[in-house]
Amino acid sequence: MQAIAYPDDYPTFDAIAAGAANRDYRPTLVSGFINDRHKWYVSAPTAPGSVAIVHQIPGKLRRGDASKLYEMAYMSQGDILELGTYKGLSSTIMGEALRDARKPFQVYTADLNEEFVERAKAAHVKMRLTNVHTHVMEGGAFTKSMKDKRVKFGFAFIDHWHGYDATVEVCQLLPDIMMNRGFVLFHDFTHIGNVSDDPAFGVIQAVEDTLSKDFKFFGIFGCCALFRYEPKHS
Numbered sequence: 001m002q003a004i005a006y007p008d009d010y011p012t013f014d015a016i017a018a019g020a021a022n023r024d025y026r027p028t029l030v031s032g033f034i035n036d037r038h039k040w041y042v043s044a045p046t047a048p049g050s051v052a053i054v055h056q057i058p059g060k061l062r063r064g065d066a067s068k069l070y071e072m073a074y075m076s077q078g079d080i081l082e083l084g085t086y087k088g089l090s091s092t093i094m095g096e097a098l099r100d101a102r103k104p105f106q107v108y109t110a111d112l113n114e115e116f117v118e119r120a121k122a123a124h125v126k127m128r129l130t131n132v133h134t135h136v137m138e139g140g141a142f143t144k145s146m147k148d149k150r151v152k153f154g155f156a157f158i159d160h161w162h163g164y165d166a167t168v169e170v171c172q173l174l175p176d177i178m179m180n181r182g183f184v185l186f187h188d189f190t191h192i193g194n195v196s197d198d199p200a201f202g203v204i205q206a207v208e209d210t211l212s213k214d215f216k217f218f219g220i221f222g223c224c225a226l227f228r229y230e231p232k233h234s
């Protein structure tokens, strides 16, 4: 099946400022729901007054974020990189998807907060996942270490520090660590902080300034932006 791109999703400044840039789940690589677990994420319960899904593992993912993570991990053609482990929700979803797809690939996730990583490890044990590997490390340094080891990923979820410099550092490393036609999902791409002068947010600016044009925009899902690496030399 041909991958479906949603180029019209690309958010304008005004749409982000108005909180109107987020999108619900739509498929990229599959038609319909993959299985009941995927279907559950698409319409998962949310906490009262919140857009965050209610899950056994604590986290702050929207339905659109969680269901796209499940789909992209399920369909991944290689190992998965995650920056920003927190308490293990997103890594759990990706680990579950790889397990459900019976794929041998692994999730490698890094967070600089040791306490969160311990919480995430406990979450992975609780969910009986053996395919998620945690690291206490700064996100850019971890990505650089993957480049130095010449590791390539089929999918990457970038959800650590959303400031400009941290995102630039990762954007510049992505061409070296992604497989051809691998996907990258940037969390909080549509966060209102990106159109304010809050220094904690600079995702969209960093991506526009420094992500190689070999990464093609594939759409907005929840508050995330999806890109596919399509290098011209491949």
Ligand SMILES: C[S@@+](CC[C@H](N)C(=O)[O-])C[C@H]1O[C@@H](n2cnc3c(N)ncnc32)[C@H](O)[C@@H]1O
Pocket (backbone or CB within 6 Å): 058, 059, 060, 061, 083, 084, 085, 086, 087, 088, 089, 090, 091, 110, 111, 112, 113, 116, 137, 138, 139, 140, 159, 160, 161, 166
């Ligand atoms: C939004 S949370 C990640 C949520 C997680 N992906 C999930 O959905 O369950 C961001 C995490 O990034 C971590 N973090 C912040 N700056 C970082 C950095 N420079 N390198 C690595 N981790 C960082 C924080 O400790 C926090 O746990």
